[in-house]
Amino acid sequence: MRKIIRSRSKKRGLPPGTPVYIGEEKPEAAKITVMDYDGDQFLEKQFEKVEDCFQFKDKPSVTWINVSSIHAEKSVRALGERFGLHPLVEEDILNTDQRPKMEDFADYIYLVLKMLQWDGDKGEVAIEQVSLIIGSNFAISFQEREGDVFDPIRDRIRAGKGRIRKMGADYLAYSLVDAIVDGYFMVLERLGDKIEAVEAELISSPGPQTLHEIHRLKRESLFIRKSIWPLREVVHGMGRAESSLISDATSLYLRDVYDHTVQVIDTMETFRDMLAGMLDTYLSSLSNRMNEVMKVLTIIATIFIPLTFIAGVYGMNFKNMPELDWPWGYSMALAVMAAVAVGMVFYFRKKKWL
Amino acid sequence: MRKIIRSRSKKRGLPPGTPVYIGEEKPEAAKITVMDYDGDQFLEKQFEKVEDCFQFKDKPSVTWINVSSIHAEKSVRALGERFGLHPLVEEDILNTDQRPKMEDFADYIYLVLKMLQWDGDKGEVAIEQVSLIIGSNFAISFQEREGDVFDPIRDRIRAGKGRIRKMGADYLAYSLVDAIVDGYFMVLERLGDKIEAVEAELISSPGPQTLHEIHRLKRESLFIRKSIWPLREVVHGMGRAESSLISDATSLYLRDVYDHTVQVIDTMETFRDMLAGMLDTYLSSLSNRMNEVMKVLTIIATIFIPLTFIAGVYGMNFKNMPELDWPWGYSMALAVMAAVAVGMVFYFRKKKWL
Amino acid sequence: MRKIIRSRSKKRGLPPGTPVYIGEEKPEAAKITVMDYDGDQFLEKQFEKVEDCFQFKDKPSVTWINVSSIHAEKSVRALGERFGLHPLVEEDILNTDQRPKMEDFADYIYLVLKMLQWDGDKGEVAIEQVSLIIGSNFAISFQEREGDVFDPIRDRIRAGKGRIRKMGADYLAYSLVDAIVDGYFMVLERLGDKIEAVEAELISSPGPQTLHEIHRLKRESLFIRKSIWPLREVVHGMGRAESSLISDATSLYLRDVYDHTVQVIDTMETFRDMLAGMLDTYLSSLSNRMNEVMKVLTIIATIFIPLTFIAGVYGMNFKNMPELDWPWGYSMALAVMAAVAVGMVFYFRKKKWL
């Protein structure tokens, strides 16, 4: 089971602003990709050392530095120093247990986001932290693992299609956020499919595993919610930021992303309501079935218990039992039994149990 | 079952502002209706090509262009270019999974609404997206399917009755929104009828199908809620918009529509409370019945089990059982049994079970 | 059962601002009462035609026109034209399914309120819509049916006691609203009595009819809530209105009415909490009782089932059963049975079931 909170014990007692990685897995070697472009020219390179990309800082063209799989404290610190990041930002980049947030430092904007991806193998949502630094002519992104969610953006930059090559670093940052939010819809679709599958199972053949699945989905949606709600504020804040780093044209696009996050939240809430409703359905179908079981037991028992008693009476060994000697005794006993059984059946009919 | 969210897989990785239709069914050929009027004259035409209606753009009279069944990306793009729409607006018009919203672009206002109609065949609510573009002297409406909800407005324009011919495009837009909200009341009425029918069934003869129906109605109301709540903000925003496109006279009418949406929401919330109450009633009536079943079983069993035991005792085959030889043994045994039975009945009377 | 929402089918497709009556019952002939007064003089008249009261419009004295049982669209339209009402106001007066609201048209204020009265015969609350038009020197009230809730105000005007004769139309309007809110307390008292009666029944002898009654009261309170909550905003808005039609002295009184509506809401919420608590009590008392029933069954069954088994064993007809021939066999069998029974009783004592 996924840990609910990541251990921070390593960090205990360290002075604030000390960058320490607290993520789950030891990251592999960092991979640094740089894309540098403007309307006319375009350049793409991969580096192993973070220092190699410092040259792009002062070029007027837009530079996108993507650090996938955070290498170690050193790289982040080196980048931070060169690009003038606040020590707390360096700390937050490595502290992969952050809540999504936006912080506006006059020179740059710092964003923390959660990237969601459906992990088909485990059948659960994988959450990864993405940090973005947006400067006047550069954007730096930090990922926990290599992922392909940014690939379409790379393709668009390479192809030089659409607006992206003509616009600044803020539009690039918007595109990254948009790609992340689009990823949410993929996850919601998968979750929606799962919910519908469980719902179908609930109607056809509910069982303890259905209950188990409902609870698992509730829990999964609990985790997604925790990432989505603050995202909304973040995107809202970005769109309305008074920072000169975000142009008006891009603000318009950010409003569109904002609408998408609200839609994601809406869908998530609908899922939650549906899951709650499914739990109710399950429990009441359980009660229904229990009721039916009880009725069968009661009908069988209340019909046969009196009959068995009558049989018991005439099984007694008293010397003096005149009925036993009557020639029609046996037939009469059977007749009485039949009468009792029929009477019971009528009673149940009246009670609408049959 | 209706899909909870529509698949956006088609859109994945496309640059933002790319208009792609994601609706459920492949739309038939687009049908474009144009009404052009002012206080004096009136003109109504149907076109197959979107380009044919471009001539109306610069006429001073009010023009209403209705595009029913969104044809293809091409028509929307052509219209958008001619009327100067933002690429994101074009995208949103085709993306029929939008949340209701209003956006004020200085030159025009963009509205997304959900039109609800009761689908009598499926016994559920059909949701359709309607987009409105409100300009200074034109209004463009986009529907997913052809519907008759706007027919009364067409009739009023044709007849030249009422205010509509004397007022501008903003009043026309208001009339369209009003017609859509009026449609909500029709849906609520039907839903109300269904709820009352289920409520009556709940009192007369509740069964598993009642439970099923309650859950279906809860779910239906969940979907309607999702459309209605944002609508309120939209209409509120429209009525208080500082845009010069909405005149003060029309604002007054919009306040009236706002009151209606609040009333729709109120009624919807009442429905939800009632459905929750009905679920409670169902579950407690189930418990009640279970209780009654248990009582019958308990009464029968606790009366006859001891009697059967007594009969069993005198059915034993011991040689030396003096009672068996007594002349009044049998009668006494029966008397003891009767006494036990009567005692039990008194006990149950005291417990108020009988 | 009362319809949850009134049918608006009649109105479908009509242009907005068309006054159509949608109430439940065909109203009898309208009754128009006019009271015209100032500090010195007083005049009271009844009219059958709405036109007869137009003469009072321009008199400087305060005029109260009460239209009980809304006659027909004609009267309202005539009044509306003469007093310069907006078409939407005329429509709302007749549309008796309005949500309570206040609207400030510079020349007059329009109020919609719900008057509640306890219908002793049906044992439920009767809801009636009252519309108020407050002008500079007149107030017009529209009622669905004739009621006596305004009679004390008439008496005070006639008697010339208190402040009412010395103050303006705004104070008159305040008095009418105050009378309506006072009526709410009467309804709450009755509802409170009912709740206490059901609560007593719940402790002494709960049964399915108790449950039914609780649900009925919950439902009743649902309807009252729907009328009360918006009322609060209305009275609040009135007291803080920047309209010159409401004097400062009257604002003070309106703040008092506001306190009353808050108190009504508080009491209503307490009722709701109590009803929810009563439902819980009912359900857990049901569980308690089921538990007790089960215990009795279990005790009887688990004591006698083993005993019956022993009796059954010695009722077998095997040739070779040595115990049967022992002289003390029977006594020993009885002794064993007694021992088993006593052992069971001790076991239940230990389990605290006895």
Add this chain to the structure above:
Amino acid sequence: MRKIIRSRSKKRGLPPGTPVYIGEEKPEAAKITVMDYDGDQFLEKQFEKVEDCFQFKDKPSVTWINVSSIHAEKSVRALGERFGLHPLVEEDILNTDQRPKMEDFADYIYLVLKMLQWDGDKGEVAIEQVSLIIGSNFAISFQEREGDVFDPIRDRIRAGKGRIRKMGADYLAYSLVDAIVDGYFMVLERLGDKIEAVEAELISSPGPQTLHEIHRLKRESLFIRKSIWPLREVVHGMGRAESSLISDATSLYLRDVYDHTVQVIDTMETFRDMLAGMLDTYLSSLSNRMNEVMKVLTIIATIFIPLTFIAGVYGMNFKNMPELDWPWGYSMALAVMAAVAVGMVFYFRKKKWL
């Protein structure tokens, strides 16, 4: 049982601003206590007639007039006239069913508070209304019954210790409010004790009376909440009042009282959560026990029913039953029975029921 709302029938139809006492019990003769003090001198007197204390109005020293047990409409009206109170204030003082509130009339501030005291005899909370009038150099307090909650303040005034003698009427008013809020803590302590007692009972020996007690406490907390929540607004409003009657120094103290009321509310909410949790615990312990009862019954019944059946088979009187004649028939039958019993026990072990 305490009445949920006090009857207002007496007030029905009276003009607003008519002071009528609606409290539960006919108050005894009013007792009027006056304390007049400044830094140097101090005077304490008791009067029977309200007119006797009018002399203090214009003295520059601070005067505290305490009217315990509201005598009759007359005294309040006399005081009101002399001190220039608004008729609505006079009405509210006597109308002991008010919601706590603060009203700022330029010349004086009017406060309504609820004094809570634990009634040990009835084991419930006694609620009493206290009204305060705060003027520039006087404070008037109205109590429903004589109480000792203000005694410590009297002692401090008499002793001339602390700040009270050096400060104005606003500090006196603060002291009174502080004393009332301190009383809330006493009530919370008692309620907390009760809750802990019930909680202990819930673990050791839960029974129907535990459930009853939980519901009683829930109800009690419902009533307290109704008094506490508005109190918070009142104290907040007082501390932030722009009135010149409240000095800055006193505002600081009022902020302290505000913190206390927030703490009272917090504790109250914790109590509510705990009570809700206790109800859950009770219900699930009930289910647990039912489950255990059912298991015992099922184990006993499923072991012995098959055995009894076997015994029944060999108790049949067929002529031709070869087993009966076998010499080891009886022993074999017993062996089969033992095997069935042991098999059942193993089955239950596997199911973890034993």
Add this chain to the structure above:
Amino acid sequence: MRKIIRSRSKKRGLPPGTPVYIGEEKPEAAKITVMDYDGDQFLEKQFEKVEDCFQFKDKPSVTWINVSSIHAEKSVRALGERFGLHPLVEEDILNTDQRPKMEDFADYIYLVLKMLQWDGDKGEVAIEQVSLIIGSNFAISFQEREGDVFDPIRDRIRAGKGRIRKMGADYLAYSLVDAIVDGYFMVLERLGDKIEAVEAELISSPGPQTLHEIHRLKRESLFIRKSIWPLREVVHGMGRAESSLISDATSLYLRDVYDHTVQVIDTMETFRDMLAGMLDTYLSSLSNRMNEVMKVLTIIATIFIPLTFIAGVYGMNFKNMPELDWPWGYSMALAVMAAVAVGMVFYFRKKKWL
């Protein structure tokens, strides 16, 4: 069990601003530690008398006075007088039942916080009140007991590493708050471990003790919540305080602490949702099991009860029972019984009970 609220009876009737200790345990002798430092020099001393540290007040270097285990009213009063604290602050420092809050007195800021620590022995959270006074060049902290949560800060001051020695008293105060909030994460980790342990138990072998543990954790989280929620406001207020005592540089750090508190609250809410979900799971697993128990009972009983009845019939002692004399009577009876049993099994198969 921990007392829900601490008794304030001692304080009853005392004038406000009287410092009285109301904590649980009689504190040991106070321990006063002073650290005085600036960028260049550093001094650390322990005192027994509070007066010994008065000398540091007017030194320009930063002074941190830590009073662990609040000695008695005297020390606090002496400190308060020397450092010019408001009497209400003195009272609040000793009143260890305060709600977390921040108060800005122009000369100093007063903070109340709750320090949480996991008490491994009792397996519950220990809550301790910490008060902070922040002046221009000093910070005073009051603890209930000696703890080691501030030790890392002492080490950093001693070592002269990081920013702390270069910055003012506001940064010191921030460091203390940060250390306290870091402690919350430790507590959350432990709580998370407990929740996961209980969750595992819930799936493998749920029992009454699981339920008990869930309720204990719910209660524990209730207490933590009560401390955390107000903390958020406190830290928010501090970061946005307009006081000149907090520099802009420190404000940035406080925003970071604020993010941490929000994260703590988020995690706490997730815990609550998970615990609620676990309770649901427990209850429905209980219902599931009950259902299974009932099914076993019903199957056994409904199969054997009819068979036993048949055996009973042929155990009757009527003279004239022709079947008994048939040579195949016994075999036929057994065959009928087998047929009934098989029929029953088929019936249960059809019902999907087997």
